[in-house]
Ligand SMILES: Cc1cc2nc3c(=O)[nH]c(=O)nc-3n(C[C@H](O)[C@H](O)[C@H](O)COP(=O)(O)OP(=O)(O)OC[C@H]3O[C@@H](n4cnc5c(N)ncnc54)[C@H](O)[C@@H]3O)c2cc1C
């Protein structure tokens with residue numbers, strides 16, 4: 204058993220095994236382990252962890268229930284603030300949120316809050332104990348656009364309030380980034396599917412294959428199909444490129460393309476028809492969660508992978524756990540390096556990438572260090588595939604086809620009120636579509652906030 | 668699920684389907700496309716909307732069997748269902764913005780190769796209906812592979828045919844006919860629209876550039892999502908990277924880097940791809956880098 208300073212280790216698939224499969228890496232706590240870890244919690248009166256959780260999950264309270272082996276009680280406490288705990292427990296950047304502020308972390312390891320949250324959520328799901336109440340319908344229709352965490356949580360609360368909710372999704376399966384971006388070995392799709400089937404049981408209707416702005420406009424949803432309000436949770440799906448020479452060579456892809464082929468289209472499975480090209484030597488450009496996911500998928504498909512990142516290890520924006528896992532899986536990191544061009548062969552395929560060394564320059568105002576190129580420090584890395592993981596921005600499809608909607612210069616939908624109201628009456632928005640690429644927990648909380656705002660709005664008007 | 672209500676053989680390995688997809692039919696405009704998945708584990712395949720009927724809620728696609736996925740689409744029969752039909756995707760044709768009186772004074776030439784005849788059909792029909800002058804050159808390997816010839820003939824001013832083997836019309840390339848019409852026949856066109864194999868569109872573009880005629884090409888790049896999310900469909904147009912699915916599929920043909928586009932289209936077909944395919948067949952478990 205662990206001493207009070209270090210956390211109870213959670214079982215993981217060994218690196219040499221897991222690089223050959225797509226099964227979940229972290230196996231999670233069992234009941235004894237969860238109780239032991241929970242017992243480390245000091246039940247702080249002014250819990251710093253809660254202040255650092257974007258949705259203020261009542262952490263000491265749920266942990267107390269775990270300590271007492273009352274897992275259902277714990278689940279009920281978590282559900283008051285989070286509608287997707289099995290997912291957030293797995294993918295939240297805990298080290299910079301709840302766990303990063305835990306008092307236990309000052310002299311030792313912080314409480315494994317994410318792992319405990321995951322345990323509680325998995326336990327109640329496996330026991331089938333969290334059943335969402337169905338409410339009597341109020342016969343008002345609300346449309347939700349996009350089925351990522353923002354859309355799912357908005358739909359869930361709206362259904363609980365009694366609205367008839369239809370979720371429109373451009374792709375052929377719901378889930379958003381949870382489905383097409385984050386790989387199976389981090390977030391099993393069975394968990395996402397469970398959440399979706401729960402919503403279906405509550406009466407939420409999913410209509411896939413509908414691209415709002417193309418198949419039907421927001422205006423027509425309201426004017427012709429009788430939706431009293433619309434929530435836009437369309438995410439930030441447009442991949443960025445660097446606009447350097449050679450970027451359109453064969454073998455250069457966005458992380459979104461690579462991950463979509465692998466996760467959504469299941470190209471790694473011989474039963475599926477979609478192909479994916481994987482090089483022998485793959486360079487991934489970027490340092491966020493997306494870069495880690497692409498790198499780790501490539502490793503599992505047999506590649507040798509190098510991550511090229513402009514700053515140093517300290518600045519990697521990815522979740523710490525994923526960086527450690529990536530390193531354990533044999534992925535090399537080339538820090539303080541930035542691509543200047545991609546080199547191709549006569550057949551139009553990538554054969555290398557030219558980078559320049561970078562240097563961190565402390566910022567004068569104490570903000571984030573900036574990086575500058577070191578002149579004449581160029582070097583080549585040979586490779587037969589480059590995956591660009593440079594971030595994403597919101598798709599203009601909806602903003603450009605919805606009169607009255609205002610957008611920021613960079614494409615994010617502007618809100619007229621922090622609750623999620625946009626400048627277009629009856630239209631609400633939240634998640635990455637508003638903030639730009641952010642986190643699952645923030646998207647979820649934006650979806651819930653907007654559901655409340657929609658309820659307020661619709662209580663005040665007659666509609667049908 | 669999207670029900671197939673009509674199937675017709677247009678040529679060996681080229682089929683026409685009418686599919687029930689009311690939302691798509693209601694919003695469709697000439698120049699746009701759909702993405703079809705034939706079955707649950709299927710690939711997302713982009714196909715141009717060849718026609719649509721808002722009353723019946725159907726869209727028409729014309730598909731050529733090439734690889735695994737188009738074969739699956741073509742094997743479907745009336746009464747069967749495609750699991751997904753999403754659209755309409757891409758931008759409608761540019762000329763839809765032109766008002767009727769402008770259209771009446773415009774002279775269009777369409778140059779289509781192979782199944783490219785299908786996507787030009789709704790455009791030709793629309794323009795001819797608006798009183799524009801519309802000529803069409805249809806090219807194919809042989810007379811058997813010429814599709815929709817009778818339909819197109821009825822809705823245009825002049826139809827010219829070119830086949831590789833001379834089994835019908837001019838023996839040779841569509842660009843031979845194009846050159847002939849302009850230099851020897853004294854034809855004048857304000858707009859050329861070309862749809863077909865990349866290599867054909869490349870040479871049509873080179874040819875019309877010589878004569879300074881504005882030319883539009885509809886690009887059939889590789890695609891995955893068709894909504895701007897992946898960048899698989901990127902092409903260089905005037906030195907700028909564009910996503911075919913959201914910025915296109917129609918572009919100014921004189922600005923398209925066709926050599927790059929052809930190279931990218933072969934991404935799953937090159938030597939590397941073949942090698943990977945052999946490897947795949949050896950261990951038979953994974954189809955990384957599969958090519959058909
Ligand atoms: C690879 C990857 C890894 C990540 N890892 C983490 C992590 O570990 N932890 C974390 O907290 N966050 C992570 N993120 C970020 C997180 O996933 C996102 O912030 C979150 O999913 C945003 O949720 P959302 O609901 O706003 O949008 P999304 O999840 O992007 O969902 C938007 C949905 O809307 C659909 N849509 C878009 N346009 C239309 C339209 N016109 N009509 C209909 N539907 C439309 C899209 O197809 C999509 O399904 C990761 C992101 C990626 C890409």
Ligand SMILES: Cc1cc2nc3c(=O)[nH]c(=O)nc-3n(C[C@H](O)[C@H](O)[C@H](O)COP(=O)(O)OP(=O)(O)OC[C@H]3O[C@@H](n4cnc5c(N)ncnc54)[C@H](O)[C@@H]3O)c2cc1C
Pocket residue numbers: 700710712713714715716729730731732733734735736737738782785786886887888889890916932933934935936958959
């Ligand atoms: C906007 C758009 C509209 C299209 N409209 C039509 C249409 O109306 N009718 C039709 O039959 N086809 C159309 N295509 C092409 C069609 O999508 C491809 O033929 C199809 O994806 C091939 O899939 P496959 O799995 O059967 O073949 P694969 O196994 O993927 O490939 C078979 C062969 O076809 C080549 N190929 C792959 N993709 C394409 C492509 N996009 N264009 C040309 N060759 C390709 C491959 O290099 C390979 O040699 C369109 C493509 C786009 C992007």
Ligand code: SF4
Pocket residue numbers: 255256257258259260262285291292295297300301302316317320644
């Ligand atoms: S939701 Fe995320 S930040 Fe909040 S307690 Fe759970 S894991 Fe921590």
Ligand code: SF4
Pocket residue numbers: 243244245246247250251252253262263304305306307314316
């Ligand atoms: S800060 Fe740490 S120890 Fe204190 S309540 Fe939160 S989890 Fe428990």
Ligand code: FES
Pocket residue numbers: 889890891892893894895896897898899900901910911912913
């Ligand atoms: S097909 Fe994915 S962005 Fe165009």
